[in-house]
Amino acid sequence: MSVGHGTIEGVTSTATTVERAFRAALYDDTDTGLDTGASLLAADSSADAELARRGEEFVATAWQRGWQPADVVRLVRRELAEAHVSLAAALIRVQAGRDRARGRRWNAQLAELPEAPARDADRFSRATTALELYRLLLRLPALEPLQDEPRRAAGPQASRMLARIRALLAKAEATGYPEEAEALSAKAQELMARHSVDEALLAAEAPAPDAPGACRIGVEPPYEQAKAVLLDAVAGANHCRAVWNEPLGFSTVVGFEADLETVELLYTSLLVQATHAMAGAEAAQRAGGRKRTKTFRQSFLAAYAHRVGDRLAAVAESQVSQDLLPVLATREIAVMDRMERMFPQTTTARLRGVSDAAGWTEGARAADRAQVRSRPRLE
Known part of the structure; x- marks a missing residue:
């Protein structure tokens, strides 16, 4: 009997692949855990969509913790590399299409997101980049919430x-x-x-x-x-x-x-x-x-x-x-x-x-x- 992208009998589902990768890499700060998680994801191309969906969830959780798009991009650039910045920007753009309206300042930050350059990385490298970014997003502290929109628009x-x-x-x-x-x-x-x-x-x-x-x-x-x-x-x-x-x-x-x-x-x-x-x-x-x-x-x-x-x-x-x-x-x-x-x-x-x-x-x-x-x- 088929379930999602996999089967109950003998075939690992995509959600299980992502969960196994997350257990290995996100809750373990070692390089070994990161390599294990990236290897699991690289071997299962059917898990890509689920991996991206979970990335959007991490982004949405960042907003709940008081972060804004420019804050996330700034921290990712400071802590990681440009490949991670590009991935974060891509996730933010996709998530914004499903998000509620948040006001002029938020929209301006979305408009200033860096464009994703064309990259020809292998599956293992792309998986490693995703897991490193998710590690960072998972550990974002709560910030003081900011007001979405001014009470009175400028004339x-x-x-x-x-x-x-x-x-x-x-x-x-x-x-x-x-x-x-x-x-x-x-x-x-x-x-x-x-x-x-x-x-x-x-x-x-x-x-x-x-x-x-x-x-x-x-x-x-x-x-x-x-x-x-x-x-x-x-x-x-x-x-x-x-x-x-x-x-x-x-x-x-x-x-x-x-x-x-x-x-x-x-x-x-x-x-x-x-x-x-x-x-x-x-x-x-x-x-x-x-x-x-x-x-x-x-x-x-x-x-x-x-x-x-x-x-x-x-x-x-x-x-x-x-x-x-x-x-x-x-x-x-x-x-x-x-x-x-x-x-x-x-x-x-x-x-x-x-x-x-x-x-x-x-x-x-x-x-x-x-x-x-x-x-x-x-x-």
Whole structure:
């Protein structure tokens, strides 16, 4: 009597093959267990569909644990190889077709999934890749759940403002002149501050008050501590709060949707600009006879982060009049409340490796070159 892809009498079913492979490989961290599981799967081509289906289940379980597509891809890339990233992206795409609607930010992450390159691996290698990926997915810890969708969608005016901000930051990244890059970034922050105030006023007048949400932003090595400081500075200047998860390589930023979007834009752009400025400073150091050092780069980025944070905060404050302070204070309380509910226990981390005086000085200079000119306050 036939059952599924196999028989009860004498032939192993595909589900049994996958289960045997999982017992050998997923709950045993040894290479021997991995080889045993991969050999079982490689020998039974009829088990491929069941193996893929179980992979989709692991992906769906990751969402239940609070993970999102970008989080999974980031961790897989950090812990495994590109073949595993490609497989994870493929599983996420297939699972998304059966999943519920999860909102704009989720859809954007799906659209940014890496394409799967053509690979001509043998069955054993493909099975090994799948089992290694499933091992990782099986052990994902639970994360703080994020809100799927903002309460209020952005209108056309907000979209135009964000387009202007993106254009300014693109120019800042493209220019070869640090002073021009920082001036363009300052102008972008000015527009961000105006955008934030406009959104705050609209939300205060809406019949259903807006509520803060959260997003995760990758903070990748090297120099992840300094990068986390930079992200924290950008978040603070834009009415958000950031909590760094060092082991998993990301920070969770809590704030209102309009502010979260500007934090993502500005942090990404400033990382590019800081890298360019650091390369120029290192070239000058080498011309003076000094070798490249890790402490120089770490100190440079740390100083850059601190000084840029101060300048961004000054620009943001210059756009707020006294009568707007109660509205913004109410939103700040809401953000802090959301952060404390998501992260009831946090600690303060101290930067390590910030001991190079030349690196600190050059980083501060790179952040200070441009004059920050603000428009008149909003009334």
